[in-house]
Amino acid sequence: xxxxxxxxxxxxxxxxxxxxxxxxxxxxxxxxxxxxxxxxxxxxxxxxxxxxxxxxxxxxxxxxxxxxxx
Numbered sequence: 720x721x722x723x724x725x726x727x728x729x730x731x732x733x734x735x736x737x738x739x740x741x742x743x744x745x746x747x748x749x750x751x752x753x754x755x756x757x758x759x760x761x762x763x764x765x766x767x768x769x770x771x772x773x774x775x776x777x778x779x780x781x782x783x784x785x786x787x788x789x
Contacts, residue, residue, distance in 0.1 A: 734769065
């Protein structure tokens with residue numbers, strides 16, 4: 720295998736972006752009130768393999784500026 724570091728970084732970023740997209744699809748169907756039969760389960764080939772990184776991509780908390788109004 721003859722790859723340079725730029726190609727490897729691009730591939731990793733592409734895989735992680737696909738994982739985040741599939742994870743978002745799953746979480747959207749869980750919270751939308753869909754029935755159990757309508758819930759989305761990823762069939763993407765690398766989804767289970769990249770599941771270890773699930774905790775790495777948790778959204779950061781945000782600041783609600785509406786409550787700070789004077």
